[in-house]
Amino acid sequence: MVQISDIHYDHLPIRIQDAFLDRVIEKVNALKPDIIVITGDFVQREPEPIHQLIDKHLNRLKAKYGIYNILGNHDYKTSHGAELITKAFEKTDMTLLHNQVAYPMGKGKGRIQLVGLGDYSRKRVNFLVDQVKESLEEPNRPRIVLSHNPDSAKDLVEFEIDLQLSGHTHGGQVCFPNGRPILPILDKLMTRILPKRELVRISYPRKVVKNWEWARGHHILEQETRPERPFNLYVNRGLATHPPLRLFCDPEITLILLSPK
Template sequence: MHWLLSGPLSIEKLTVNITGLPASLQGKKLVQLSDFHYDGLRLSEEMLEKAIALTNEAEPDLVLLTGDYVTDDPTPIHQLILRLKHLQSRSGIYAVLGNHDIHYKHAKAEVTDALTSIGIHVLWNEIAYPLGKELPLVGLADSWSREFNPVPVMNQLNPDIPRIVLSHNPDSAEILQTWRVDLQLSGHTHGGQIMIPGIGPAMFFYEKLTEKIPSKVRRRVPFLQENISVVKHWEWAQGFHRIGKNQLYVNRGLGTYLPGRLFCRPEVTIITLRGD
């Protein structure tokens, strides 16, 4: 994707307060990357290289990837991992899959195997402990998957223990209010791609408009069918949100679809953990 259509890469830095965070984890630094859509069309090599360099410069304790490494055909994952293998983290790199990573038959296995081959831990309804037992990391199946079922995973955790949850689609935050989620990291929305200053994502109004267009017409017009119902909660399209007692951060992603981005730059997110 040409830089004129995506805008320059942005570094977003935030501090997240977590109740009950152990002293040993105070100041731990996480870097989140999301929505690469690496297929030669939606992410330039230059931006990807810069995102990896900025990640490594941050010297993170943990790198977290929140899905959509490819767009349709999973084959480009084999080129993407040649770049991602340069990511550096003290306690490892953990990932979940997005809806595009499971779109084609066998895509889930191919993307998972490729990421695993370079030491990235892919979580699919699993719990990991890269920072120790005092701060579990939960990775959920994509919410559009038939395997999305947080109940048996989340119920394994002691509610007195803080946790971080990776879930590609931010809409899952609505369901996850049943449990304690000290920090949910999501992507999927690309931040809305086109933001109307002071109003919000243009996609919200676009979806409302296209809902009124007959399906026979939508199928004949490029982009109308593909982008319907990206998310329910466009108010969570990017940035930090409190959802009940839980906390959600939505990364704007690196990849860009046509017609491009406006007031919605691609991002690398650097998160510092603090006790509340």
Template sequence: MNRRTFLKKSIGSLLALVGLSGGTYYYAREIEPTMLDINQQILSSSKIPKSFNNFKIVQFSDTHIGYHYSLEQFAELVTTINAQNPDIIVFTGDLVDKPHMYNWNNELIKTLRKLKANHGKYWVYGNHDHGGYGTDIVKDVMDKAEFHLLKNSYTSIPINNEKIALAGIDDVMLGRPDLEKTLTNADPNVFTMLLAHEPDFADTTVHFPVDIQLSGHSHGGQVRFPFIGHLYTPMYAEKYVQGKHTLQNEKLTLYVNRGLGTTRLPYRFLCKPEIHTFTLKS
């Protein structure tokens, strides 16, 4: 850690201790984690066919159910997502916080199944999904909830003899991601979106025929301060923390979702949870 980073983290930690010791503590623990941003984005490209004009994709990520994020909260989220009238729903990982400690039951499956999208529901593994011996359990739940796993795989979404493509890789931290294998049969002329839990993987993605990468993992830092920004983000979310990023003269556009739940510490400060709603424009 260099001197500048050390000072930033030290000052930020001090501010966190002081600021969260009063009324801000209550806000960061009880209020902001329940405040949802619906982040509306337009995706325009000459590669998007006319049949997909106004096609809508909703992304949600990092629910971490079981750690200060309840099934009741998730049920409310499902209502909000369905109200966006999505054509596709994508989940970019970390369903529950600790799979080996979570009380798995059919209620979660029933709630996930209530999510509706005309052209399918897709997901990729996050590090918490693989962690705690959760790999097979989470897949079984998502299968029963009618979500399609994209694990180093690629699929086409057709409308009127035209198509776009959706790809996904295994988790970078605890899985075995293989983007080359994923895109073996990809057509560079087809508008292609990649689901990758860790946002910093974009530095690899940019060398492949992918137009958009959707990620989560960072939680936006969870706790942010003016002039300082986030205090901490996990590995592979250190370079791209939140929002929109363009790489190599707009060859690739990355969107980093701040997620919905919390992990490690049950706080959010100046970093509200969010979902993304992407509308395609040909």
């Protein structure tokens, strides 16, 4: 399985270049994945560039059992964004999961269940776990959940989930040489220095994600009631770069090898 995330394609692709995306598509296909998942933020704000993104790039992806996608918070930035992106994917061979469940290899015993959820930042409207709760509670089923914001793991850890795949954080994007994100430190500094009336005007780090310890990579969440079935969370660093730069935090293509226990 291969995961990519956070493309942020735009009319003026200052966050990601077509030439770079061409290399990404080539590298992903060279891995010959069984399944490809894209964990949200296809566009930056306006959804119309999704057509160019699909036609020039995503339609070239190849996976044995299919390509499965979810929306990210940027895909909901306009009132018509989610609907337009959903309709665009309906014209492709890719599957967009919006609080839905898929079985890429069929429903037979031991076959993977793939659950795709909506945007957690507006969870009362978009992140509708109740619509898939019955599937999440199905016993003895290998289960992978796609959820753009890693903070959602707090809500999902109660279920029997083997792996949650997220993005959203860009890995912190600007990090110290050891990979530790600078943004949460900046958050604490601004909280101490700036008055509250100024903080509410700033889209500062805490509004991006709360659990910065999950900014990138693999994490195992504690499950006291089910120690034999750990909840694995993997957070992809994403592909796009918000201006001005990435520092000690390269874009990421994640190759995930799944094996029976």
